[in-house]
Amino acid sequence: MTLPNDPTTRTVRVPGTEAIATATRSSRTPVWKKLLRDPQAVITISLLVIIVLLGLLTPFLTSHGPNQTDLNAINAPVGTPGFLLGADESGRDIFARLLHSINTAVIAALLGTSVALVVGVLGGLVGGYFGRITQSATEWVFSLIMTFPGVLLLIILMPVTRGDYRPTILIFGVLLAPGIYRIVRNLVLGVKNELYVDAARVSGLGNLRILGRHVLFVVRGPIIIAAAFLAGTSIGVQSGLAFLGVGSIEIPSFGAMIASGFRNLYIAPTQFLWPSLLLGVITASLVLLGNSLRDAFEGAKPKAARIGAAPSAERSADEDEVVDARNLVEIRNLAIAYPQASGGIAEVVRGVDLKINRGEVVGLVGESGSGKSQTAFATLGVLPNEAIITSGSIVFDGRELVGLPEARMRTLRGREIAYIPQEPMSNLDPSYRVGVQLVEGVRSSSSMSKAEAKDLVLSLLARVGIADPQRTFDSYPHEISGGMAQRALIAGAVASRPKLLIADEPTTALDVTVQAEILDLLRDLQAELDMAVLLVTHNFGVVADVCDRIAVMQNGSIVEAGTTLEIFDHPQHPYTQMLLGSILEEESVRADAPPAAVEGDAK
Secondary structure, three states: OOOOOOOOOOOOOOOOHHHHHHHHHHHOOOHHHHHHHOHHHHHHHHHHHHHHHHHHOHHHHOOOOOOOEOHHHOOOOOOEOOEOOOEOOOOEEHHHHHHHHHHHHHHHHHHHHHHHHHHHHHHHHHHHHOOHHHHHHHHHHHHHHHOOOHHHHHHHOHHHHOOOHHHHHHHHHHHHHHHHHHHHHHHHHHHOOOHHHHHHHHOOOOHHHHHHHHHHHHOHHHHHHHHHHHHHHHHHHHHHHHHOOOOOOOOOOHHHHHHHHHHOOOOOOHHHHHHHHHHHHHHHHHHHHHHHHHHHHHOOOOOOOOOOOOOOOOOOOOOOOOOOOOOOEEEEEEEEEEEOOOOOEEEEEEEEEEEEOOOOEEEEEOOOOOOHHHHHHHHHOOOOOOOEEEEEEEEEOOEEOOOOOHHHHHHHEOOOEEEEOOOOHHHOOOOOOHHHHHHHHHHHOOOOOHHHHHHHHHHHHHHOOOOOHHHHHOOOHHHOOHHHHHHHHHHHHOOOOOOEEEEEOOOOOOOHHHHHHHHHHHHHHHHHHOOEEEEEEOOHHHHHHHOOEEEEEEOOEEEEEEEHHHHHHOOOOHHHHHHHHOOOOOOOOOOOOOOOOOHHHHO
């Protein structure tokens, strides 16, 4: 099997490769082509288009008005000259009233669905993406809306709306919004923790752009199917109110026609039949079309594996503190805590002091849970919402980062501070091509045009060792290997020539041979761009190969720091000695005897 664009792989024929390629091509088929191949979509779209066109062409299809009466045509049967479907109990043309009722239903569907989507989607995006206070506020508002009795409230407000169905349906759209809000909110709560969303945040993209491009795009499928139900529900409620006689009797409606036919059921049964059939066809077609649209949209992109939780930003401290700017980065007495269910807080980082000079590579080493990533995320300003910086200072190039407003922090991320993630495949949005995402990051951190950003990305892809930059640029994340994805992310990270590059376990998810290539690449780029690097890792072999200085973390604190030679030659702290002692050496041979077999097992 061939990993696209990776020069280190060789081609091997694997059974089923053609099927996989066919499935990949199918997943990239435009949505409109998928709809054309779906009989259900074709039939429902055709029915709805025909019905809407009949409504639009009403002035050309009938000469009767919706309320025009002819006393000579009362209860006229089907086929009466001038009355194609007959006349009702008041002598009104049933065919003309059906056509006008179509227009009423379309307007009701558009108004109710639009209001519900705008209010519900916006509330769901805000409530699901931002912090606890915002989530609680939106949840309270939409829970309050859900307590209102919908149809009863619409009837009570009839004197206010003066019987006009349009403001009535607008109000009903607000009452429908909580359903959309809950769908969107729950989806956003999951999507916002994807690593590619965090990568977009770290690259400097604003919240609105992340919500619109990365989050809303992913949750659109359920919204589309819900919109179809909302349209049918809006039509049904408008018709139901008209059936009850609530509202203006001069507005033609399926409900009013059904009510008239119901009163006249034993005299002219077909008067009840025509509006009922047409209303049923419209609502059923909307629901079935929603299913077809959902299937088409959800199948138009590859699925992403969900890997863990990703952080977002919240900090608190005094801003613009006077600090020593001799170092590029100076972390002093940093402490990070998280609230506990008991009401207290638990510190995960405490008393961290760390300096990074310009052009220096510093390794932050420790086992999982030691606080390495929390320290790095604090420097990036992307700690989880619930995180609390209880004390300390982080100074970058003379600027205090703790307490810096998000708007100002965003001007640093992706420009002066760049980030390389641990999981390259999960940090690329599976919905977009690799090149599109890299160009977006470059343009967000500069004033380049789209063409200039593309040229820069292609040159950087070539610089990081990708043999065919254009092919990688045009590929989706699932079409490239993990090593190439990491190279692509490195290219995006160094595009703005940052002063500080934070690499969080950049080789953990890669094969051993690819790890060596990535480390060589990082070392070359660091020397070429003269940037400082904070390398977060648990692997002493990695820091020995790349770093100038090492800081060792244990249980949230730095227990030892020094040059690479000092740490390796004369480790002082027992924890450092233990970590170094756990490194496997090629010439080491196990000298102890194998454990004796348990007597019972031997028997």
